[in-house]
Amino acid sequence: MSDEIKEGPPEDLTREQLLGMYRRMRLIRGFENRAKEHFEAGEIAGFLHLSQGQEAVPVGTCTALRQDDYITSTHRGHGDVIAKGCDVKYMFAELYGRTTGYCKGKGGSMHIADFSQGIIGATGIVGGSVPTAPGIALSIKMRGTDQVVACFFGDGATAGGGFHEALNLSSLWQVPIIFVCQNNLYALSHPWEKTAYKCELSYRVSTYNIPAECVDGMDALAVYRAARKAVDRARAGGGPSFIEAKTYRFLGHYVGDPGLYMPPEEREAWRKRDAILKLGRQLRAWGCLTEEEDAQIAADVDAELEGAIAFAQSSPLPPPEDALTDVYVHFDYLGNPLDEGEQR
Ligand SMILES: Cc1ncc(C[n+]2csc(CCOP(=O)(O)OP(=O)(O)O)c2C)c(N)n1
Ligand SMILES: [Mg+2]
Numbered sequence: 001m002s003d004e005i006k007e008g009p010p011e012d013l014t015r016e017q018l019l020g021m022y023r024r025m026r027l028i029r030g031f032e033n034r035a036k037e038h039f040e041a042g043e044i045a046g047f048l049h050l051s052q053g054q055e056a057v058p059v060g061t062c063t064a065l066r067q068d069d070y071i072t073s074t075h076r077g078h079g080d081v082i083a084k085g086c087d088v089k090y091m092f093a094e095l096y097g098r099t100t101g102y103c104k105g106k107g108g109s110m111h112i113a114d115f116s117q118g119i120i121g122a123t124g125i126v127g128g129s130v131p132t133a134p135g136i137a138l139s140i141k142m143r144g145t146d147q148v149v150a151c152f153f154g155d156g157a158t159a160g161g162g163f164h165e166a167l168n169l170s171s172l173w174q175v176p177i178i179f180v181c182q183n184n185l186y187a188l189s190h191p192w193e194k195t196a197y198k199c200e201l202s203y204r205v206s207t208y209n210i211p212a213e214c215v216d217g218m219d220a221l222a223v224y225r226a227a228r229k230a231v232d233r234a235r236a237g238g239g240p241s242f243i244e245a246k247t248y249r250f251l252g253h254y255v256g257d258p259g260l261y262m263p264p265e266e267r268e269a270w271r272k273r274d275a276i277l278k279l280g281r282q283l284r285a286w287g288c289l290t291e292e293e294d295a296q297i298a299a300d301v302d303a304e305l306e307g308a309i310a311f312a313q314s315s316p317l318p319p320p321e322d323a324l325t326d327v328y329v330h331f332d333y334l335g336n337p338l339d340e341g342e343q344r
Pocket of ligand 2: 182
């Protein structure tokens, strides 16, 4: 029996929660498969960065979060926002540029935001959401709630100056933040060894006096355990934590990139470690999932995606006269709209 099945399910998660994680991971995979299909058919404009292979990281992390916690995300953020609670119906509508989308069709794939789920926003600027997160965490501290913010970013972002500013400020302010680096070993076509000097990321981060852990990003429950610790620490006033999840994107950087710089044997080896298949094997071995239930989940996910695509396709495009509406949002740090005079 393999190691993954020898150990039992986490004691602090119910069967429903475990099945929920599995379903979310399948929903993310299915969402991106269908988005790719419709993008290639010319129905979706812009760029599409898929996260196939990385699903365990956002799902493992967000399982440790509450709805009123926050996340920030990236250009490769479909998985992050679906894991936090986004509805694929409004996600597809956003990708299709329709008024019913999360950002009324003006954000697109790289800029999904939904304040009601604590999704403060994704950004196409590499590392752009990293320095934003300490600001959100500072607002939590000033408001005196026990919320936390999870900040998702890629390995490429760790080479940017904003990353170091964010670590420094978070440690200085002792704010409730969980930095989650999805290290998929590539920044565009650049392998990790060519963008990062030879030093463990967790060691680098620990010099900011931030507890850092490196986990298997192809293991949803390993990510969950690390996130649980970090979230509990942050809620109890213990300040920031850092998780490096070693993962892989199965496809190229964006839809259209064949990823020729990724050696075929490397791709094959990571595909064999697919986190969705792993969690499925674990759940079956623990008696949490039968073959029939598995097939039912697949059918439910397909039906949900089918309905979501039909909803998006039949939704209206924004009229040209609305081009500048909702482009700038003016709130103070408590989320109250600023009045006219203060809006700058
Ligand atoms: C500041 C900035 N520099 C460069 C780019 C172009 N660019 C887009 S994605 C990317 C690679 C990002 O790598 P990583 O942070 O590891 O995220 P991944 O794409 O692997 O998810 C680059 C260089 C950008 N969008 N923003
Ligand atoms: Mg990367």
